Amino acid sequence: MAMVGRDDEQARLSAFVLAPDGQALVLRGEAGVGKSTLLDLAARLAAEDGQLVVRATGVEAESGLPHAGLHQLLYPLLPTSDDRPSAVQPSADQPSDRPSDAPLLGASARAAFDAVFGRPDGPPPPVMALGIAVLDLLSWTAAKGRPVLLVLDDGQWLDEASAEVCGFVGRRLSGRPGVKLLVAVRGDTASPFDTAALPEAPVGALADADATRLLDLHHPRLGRQVRGLVLEQAGGNPLALLELPAHLADGPGDRTGQDLLGLHGVPLPRRIQEIYAARLARLGDTVRAELLRGALDGAAARPGDGPAPVARYRMREVDEAVACGLLVVEPAAGEFAFRHPLVRSSVVQLATPDQRRAAHRVLAQLHREYPERRAIHLAAATVDPEEGVAADLEAAARSATRRGGARLAVSWLTRAAELSETRVDRSRRLGEAAYVAGQTDHLGRARSLALAAAPGTDESPAAVLADSYLALYRDGEVGATHRRIVAAVERLRDSPDRPGDSPDRPGRPDRPGDDRRDEVLDRLVSLLLAVSQYAGNRATWRRTHEVLATLGDLATERAWMYGSTWSDVVRHGAGWSRRVERASAGLADQDPWDVTRLAVSAYHLDVLSPLRPYLERVVDRELDTGAMSSGIVMLHLVLLDQLALGQWDAAERTGHRALALATERGHGLFAHQTRAYLAQLAAVRGRTAEARELQTTVDAWARPRCIGFLTQLADAVGTTAALSAGDYETAFLHAIGITAPGAFRPYAYQASRTLLDLVEAALHTGRAEQARAHALAARDAGLPDLSPRLALITHGALAMTAEDDTEAAAHYARAQSHPAAERFPFELARIRLAHGIAARRLHGAAAARLPLTQAAKTFDRLGAPAWAARAHAELRAAGVAPHTPAPAPLPLTWQERRVAELAAGGLTNKEIGEQMRLSPRTVGAHLYRAFPKLGITTRAALRDALTRVSQPTPTP
Incomplete structure (x- = not known):
């Protein structure tokens, strides 16, 4: 039957479906307004045009199940090879009707799909990685000569993880011809697509x-x-x-x-729902039970034409419901389906609690091959404590945590605690929920869960963990927090009934270390080590190491690794690099907070780069759906590696992102730590005023709190800023605030990192003996054996302070020929600059030109103007002509140009995003790419820069 009215909507959908370019569109309107009918029209037009139509429906019952909607949407497109994820295998009674020429995915795309669709052996991908995999899958499908139309109904009930990916994909379809995404959402219901920044079309009432x-x-x-x-x-x-x-x-x-x-x-949708409820009340009990099972299992109102990704409950003998207009029979599959989502909601609301529990028991049996679905149904079907169900929920929570669903895991662990049969198990699971809640930045909920785990005391392990995270990350309290954790560790160590492993509940075999260890104790120890690291003083670390020593076999290898590498690599770091690399082989099997701890050890040993690709893959996932605190630490680690490798523009973008998140979350410690890193970036880039302003802010916050980690960073910033400005006396004063010449102050982690700074400042201020003593102390302490960066700067320091030319030449050669030297371009360029200066004075201009040229090119590339100016001055003294002028600004893309113009007009990122239908984060990314092309560093300079650039605005 022809559609009545909707001429404008029909015309827009026809143009949308038949357009050759890829695009996305969201239809928004109240329940019953006809969105599904318009989707049917679009699907029919696409099918008549020869397009491949893939349909899916958001299911209210699955809105909390990560990637359930994406699974449903992509299932018909996934390859039919043996490489497809095991979770998408069709059942025996649901043969696959996918095209025989379905594309074979690349390794990265297969790994992404495996990770989210059921295989635990792949690394959990963030939104970006999974979105790129989806885009590749859609592009390969369209490349077969058959355009693809994805149709998603009831998008308001799509799970958040799937909606994030759909939004990512939808925003990037414009450059991928042959692929379109059409979504329908209710206008009166909150939807994950509300912030997706996709084009929208309102669907209003009929005339x-x-x-x-x-x-x-x-x-x-x-x-x-x-x-x-x-x-x-x-x-x-x-x-x-x-x-x-x-x-x-x-x-x-x-x-x-x-x-x-x-x-x-009463709102109109509710009135219609009451009408359906009146019809349901007249049905027999058997029919209503069948409908309830179908409703709770997410039987779609408008199922797609292809096979379902998982077996659904099939309603039988429900012709009575068809006769009264509650169900329809889909012609293609011959299956019963709900006429409208409001029918499904009415079925659930009309059922009694006992009826719902009975239906959930049936569905738990149906989904016995899908652990997470089975656990959800079992939890809903169970009233009294039952250990088997609690264990299933706990296992599902662990799986969700490693796949980026830490927030969801808190709910499952809480329910598992409610169903626990013993007080010990209940307390343990509540403690686990409190710990995960703390990692997801829900610190208030973490504390309430911790108090529930051990009612009547504020000193239970879970309560101490929750309170200590709050005190450390929000307030920067290290002294009292350290003492409280030490007391909790000692109580737990001496307790005869530690809430950890026992003969009938062995330790987690999937985590490294002693199988007998207590997981709660391990977490307290890890937090104790983190507090000690931020305190950064000898007394705190000595007390921490004393506590570790008293734990005996209860202290794991990981605990000693962290205690050694986080405290003082000069005295305790020897021999740990290879163990860190070994432990890094299985990152995908570790919780996100364990990954970050290991990566911090890698940073202190200067072997962080191999871990960075994994951190970059998972950081978005943790920030969006998982462990927020771990996500911010991951951003810090990525920033530090970018800084070390000379990727300073990227490091600055990462730093501003981390600062915005930490400030928004009220993490005072993380916010000031990020400011310290941004200050270091500003210092090496010659922006000394900015560096000193940030340094003052960090120091004023950290010094009263005795946070040595940050005060040392502030002193390091002061040293670098003064060196960049050529103020060597000030640089020396800042450097000796970290450590005295000729020694490395115990437990001052910046002492070894600023070795080259102190030596250079001492040489330029006539303190050659102190510079030499410091270089020899580095050699005698074995710094070249601890890390590649320390090897590079130790040989550089020895060369700069050498007493004869032969020794200097040997150390300059060792520094510049070190296999890892190029991984630290700023330090290498400084050593080459010093080498060139010395060579020109001792051997003439010709000998100096190569190291000086190499240094100048590196400083130019990095964007370190003060250092580059010195290198070019030395080159001129060596007879090399001044370098050519900087090239003209690079051309901007259309989007970069448009974003820059709007920003120059005073609009915020959010306002620009609303105009261009982009997320504020994407707007920021465009600006950061545009700044270096225009040769500027701030928004205030945009207007003049755009005026200088005479290029016309290109056509999109």
Whole structure:
């Protein structure tokens, strides 16, 4: 039957479906307004055009199950090879009808799909990695010569993880011809697509004339009074126009006016839902039980044409529900489906708690091959404590945590605690939930869960963990926090019934270390080490190491690794590099907080670069759906590696992102730590005023709190800024604030990192003996054996302070030929600059030109103007002509140009995003790419820079 009205909507959808370019569109309107009918129209137009149509429906019952919606949407497109994820295998009674030429995915895409669709052996991908994999899959499918239309109904019920990926994909379809995404969401319900920044089309009520035509077409025999009342009550809502007449025919004949429906003042969707509830009440118990199982299992209102990704409950013997207009029979599959999502909601609401629990038990048996689904249904079906169900939920929570669902894991662990049979198990699971809640930055909930784990005391291990995270990360409290954790560790160590491993509950075999160790104790020890690292003083670390020594076998290898590498690599770091590299081989099997701890050890040993690709893959996932605190630490680690490798523009973007997150979350410690890193970046880039302002802010916050980690960073910033400005006396004063010349102050982690700074500042201020003593102390302490960076700068320091030319040449050669020298370009360029200066004075201009040229090129590339100016000055003294002028600004893309113009006009990132339908994060990325192309560093310079660039705005 032809659609009534909707001429504008039909024209827009026709243009959308038949356009050759890829694009996305969101239809938004109230329940019953006809969004699904418009989706049917689009699907039919696409099919007639020869396009491959893939349909999916958001399911309210699955809105908390990560990637459930994406699974449903992508299932018909996934390859039919043996490489496909095991979680998407069709069942025996659901043969696959995918095209035989379905593409084979690349390794990275397969790994992404495996990780989210059921295989635990792949690394959990962030939104970006999974989104790119989806884009590749869609592009490969379209490249076969058959365009693809993805149709998603009831998008408001899509799980958050799937919606993030769909939004990522939808924003990037414009450059991928042959692929389109069409989504329908309710306008009166919060939706994960509300912030997706996709083009939208409102679907409003029918015009009066069209509403009248639709009503007369379906109910031609209505009396005048009832007809007028229906038109008034429906307000142009097509579903109401179809359903209200039947409701009136079933009711008393004397109902008139607004009391006719008995629901005056209730929103229209709720009134329609009440109509369905009245019909349901007249059905038999058996039919209603069948409908309830289908509703709780997410039987879609409009199922797709292909096979379902997982087996759904098949409703049987429900013809009575079809007859009264609650169900329809889909012609393609011959399956019963709910006529509208409001029917499904009515079925669930009308059922009693006992009826819902009985339905969940049936569904748990149906999904026995899908652990997470089974655990959810078992939890809903169980009233009294039952250890088997609690264990299943706990296992599902662990799986969710490693796949980026730490927030969801908190709910499952809490429910597992409720179903635990013993007090010990209940306390343990609540403690686990509290710990995970703390990692996801829900510190208030973490504390309440911790108190529930051990009622009546504030000193339970879970409570100490929750409170200590709050005190450390929000307030920067290290002294009292350290003492409280030490006391908790000692109580737990001496307790005869530690809430850890026992013969009938062995330790977690999937984590490294002693199988007998207590996981709660391990977490307290890890936090104790973190507090000690931030305290950064000898007394705190000595007390921590004393506590570790008293734990005996309870202290794991990981604990000693962290205690050694985080405290003082000069004295305790020897021999740990290879063990860190070994432990890094299985990152995908570790919780996110364990990954970050290991990566911090790698940073202190200067072997962080191999771990960075993994951190970059998972950081977005943790920030969006998982462990927020771990995500911010991951950003710090990525920034530090970018800084070391000379990727300073990227490091600055990472730093500003971390600062925004830490500030938004109220993490005072992380916010000031990020400011310290940004200050170091500003210092090496010659922006000394900015560096000193940030340094002052960090120092003023950290020094009263005795946070040595940050005060040392502040002193390091002061040293670098002074060196960049050529103020060597100030640089020396800052450097000796970290450590005295000729020694490396115990437990001062910046002492070894600023070796080259102190030596250079001492040489330029006439303190050659102190510079030499410091270089020899580095050699005697074995720094070249601890890390590649320390080897590079130790040989550089020895060369700069050498007493004869032969020794200097040997150390310069060893430094510049070190296999890892190029991984630290700034330090290498400084050593080459010093080498060139010395060579020109001792051997003449010719000998100096190569190291000076290499140094100048590196400083130019890095964007270190003060250092580059010195290198070029030395080159001129060596007879090399001044370097050529800087090239003209690089051309901007259309989007970069448009974003820059709007930013120059004073708009914020959010306002620009609203105009261009981009997320504020994407707007920021465009600006950071545009700045270096324009040769600027701030928004204030945009207007003048755009005026200088005479290029016309290119056509998108």
